[in-house]
Amino acid sequence: MKRLMLGLAALALPMVMSGSALAAAVAADDDPHSPPFVNPSKGAAKVEAVFVLDSTGSMGGLIEGAKNKIWAIAQAILSGEPKPEVRFGLISYRDKGDEYVTKVFDLNADIDAVYKDLRTFQANGGGDTPEHVSLALTEAVTKMSWSKDEKTLRLIFLVGDAPPHTDYQDGFDYKKAIKMAVEKDIRVNTVQCGSAADTCAVWKEIAEGGKGEFAAILQSGGVRMVETPMDGKIGELSRKLGGTAVAYGGAGARKGAEDKALMLADMPAGALAERAGYAREASKAEAPAAAGRAWGFGSWDLVAAIEAKTVKLEDVKEADLPEDMKKMSADERKTHIDKKLAERKAIQDELTKLSKERDEFITKKLKEEGKPTKDAFDARVLEMLKKQAEAKGIKY
Numbered sequence: 001m002k003r004l005m006l007g008l009a010a011l012a013l014p015m016v017m018s019g020s021a022l023a024a025a026v027a028a029d030d031d032p033h034s035p036p037f038v039n040p041s042k043g044a045a046k047v048e049a050v051f052v053l054d055s056t057g058s059m060g061g062l063i064e065g066a067k068n069k070i071w072a073i074a075q076a077i078l079s080g081e082p083k084p085e086v087r088f089g090l091i092s093y094r095d096k097g098d099e100y101v102t103k104v105f106d107l108n109a110d111i112d113a114v115y116k117d118l119r120t121f122q123a124n125g126g127g128d129t130p131e132h133v134s135l136a137l138t139e140a141v142t143k144m145s146w147s148k149d150e151k152t153l154r155l156i157f158l159v160g161d162a163p164p165h166t167d168y169q170d171g172f173d174y175k176k177a178i179k180m181a182v183e184k185d186i187r188v189n190t191v192q193c194g195s196a197a198d199t200c201a202v203w204k205e206i207a208e209g210g211k212g213e214f215a216a217i218l219q220s221g222g223v224r225m226v227e228t229p230m231d232g233k234i235g236e237l238s239r240k241l242g243g244t245a246v247a248y249g250g251a252g253a254r255k256g257a258e259d260k261a262l263m264l265a266d267m268p269a270g271a272l273a274e275r276a277g278y279a280r281e282a283s284k285a286e287a288p289a290a291a292g293r294a295w296g297f298g299s300w301d302l303v304a305a306i307e308a309k310t311v312k313l314e315d316v317k318e319a320d321l322p323e324d325m326k327k328m329s330a331d332e333r334k335t336h337i338d339k340k341l342a343e344r345k346a347i348q349d350e351l352t353k354l355s356k357e358r359d360e361f362i363t364k365k366l367k368e369e370g371k372p373t374k375d376a377f378d379a380r381v382l383e384m385l386k387k388q389a390e391a392k393g394i395k396y
Contacts, residue, residue, distance in 0.1 A: 045084035045394050046152040047077050048107055049385070050144055052136050054160030054193075055092040056126030058219065062159065062193050062377060063121050065223025068271050069378040070118060071278035074111050076382050078281045080394040084153070088114045089144045090121075093136035095165070098125035101132050104143050111278060112296050115271075116263055126162075129196075133164030137177035137206075141186060153392040154186040156210070157381055161193040161219060163202045174202075178209040187212040189384045191377065194219040213387070215380040222376035225270045226365055230358040234276050235269040237351050241295065244344040246337070248302040248320050256300030276355045283348070295348060303340045313337060 053063060070088070077086045089107040094100060105117040140156050147154070164174050181188050188210025190203035200216065207214040242264050247257040267275070275296075282294035292304035302321075305311035313333060318326055325333055374383075386396040 045080065045082045045392065046087070046147055046149075047080075047084045047155070047385070047389070047394070048087045048089070048144075048147060048152055049077075049155045049157065050089035050091065050107065050140050052091045052093065052140050052156060052158045052160075053121065054094075054131055054133075054162065055121050055123055056094050056098070056131060056162070057123050058126060058161055059193065060123035061220030062223075063123050063221075065221040065225075065377055067115070067118050067121070068225055068268070068274060069223055070115055071111060071271070071274040073378055073381060075274075075278040075281045077385065078278070078284075080386075080389060080396050082394070083284070084394055085109060086111075089140075090114065090117055091136050091140055092121050093132060093160075094125045095128070095131045096168070102136050102139055104139055107144050107146070110296075110298070111275075112260070112263060115267075115275075116259070129162045129198075130165040131160065131162045132168070132172070133158070133160065133162075133202075134168070134172040134174040134177060135170075137174050137188070138172050138180075141177055141180045141184065146184060146186065150185075151392060153385075153389055153394065154184070155212070155385060155388065156181060156186055156188045157191060157384075158188065158203070158206060159191040159193065159377070161196060161199060163196075163198045174206060175209070178206055181210055186210075187388055189381075190214050191380060192216045193221060213384045215375075215384065217375050217377055217380060223378055224366075224376060226362045227270065228273070228358045228361045228365075230354045230361065231269040231273045234351060234354050234358065235267075235272040237347055237354070238272045238276060239264050241344065241347045241351070244303060244340045244347065245297055245300075246302040246322060246325070246340060247300050248316065248322060249300060250320070253300035253320075256298045260296065260298070273355070273358055276351045277359065279348075280352050280355045283352075292344065303337060303344065306337055307341060307344075 051066070053059070053066070055063060074086050074088070077084060087107040087109045088111070090103075090105040092100075092103040094102075103120075105114075108114050108117075137156070137158065140158075146152075178188055188206055189212035190207040190210075192199055192203045192215070195216065204214045206212075242260060245257065245260070247253045264272070279295045292301070292307045297304035299305070302311070302313075302316065306313055314330065321333075325336065328336060374380075389396060
């Protein structure tokens, strides 16, 4: 599998990096431009959600489902009015004696980056029932770059199937963590996987004390991925879209392009389709000239920067251009970028159309099957979020 992934990445990189830019030695060492996924609502509303996930062996189904549904959750959040900026944080936790106790990934507006981090989560370890929930909750409150303004909806989703250790004398206490969260206007929600009575009691206690809500779901998470006739074409177009990028700048540009190519090459078709749905919704919130950011093009991409009008082609230093563009005249460079912009627009339009058709197909399929999805992980998370969003003036 690893050899296949690298092979796909090798095919994708030349598309993303434009010519021989990958091997180019450029003057700048760092990427000086703005990051992708800026606030689409210009500060009108923000949602910050940190998922604290039990990553012991019994949680495999939930974690795999979350990997595929992170974009669908982000897409649903963006459907609020006003359209909010969305940032996700992640904490993977286990227990003392496991490979690790916690892994913390700070809040990030780049959903591709969040997906990349989530892909590192693997269900393993455990053995005894309690886990170090208290440490994970404490770090969710104290180690994230939470916004401090009153407009922001700040949420923690604690997801697991085992209660916290209460016998550790290490200074971490879930009750203290809940109190700190409330003081920072962070709501703590709990999602119980399975039906263990001891977990249920504590999860309800945490949700009540954290001014959040409690939900119980299947041990597997209940996440459903419906295959559609559009998935393959969406995947093909998503990777082709990457070929419209032109990496420029320093080491940050090269790294950004490499990471994007590897991610797209390794992403399952279903996840690529979910990603396209998120990009479709995010692009509605962006100004038309900056919509490229919604489709995942970062500050390393010259086409996105020109589209967003944050950079003028004539102002870019020759040392920061890819090798093939250095050899072009000024007119040839403009023609080259214009061609990339036109190709990108055509692909985005086709992806938007296919993504809508995919949503309609899934809605019809689930209705025909008559199988409830309201108790799935993603459905319960969105249900909680939408209820709590009203307090911050975000309506769904």
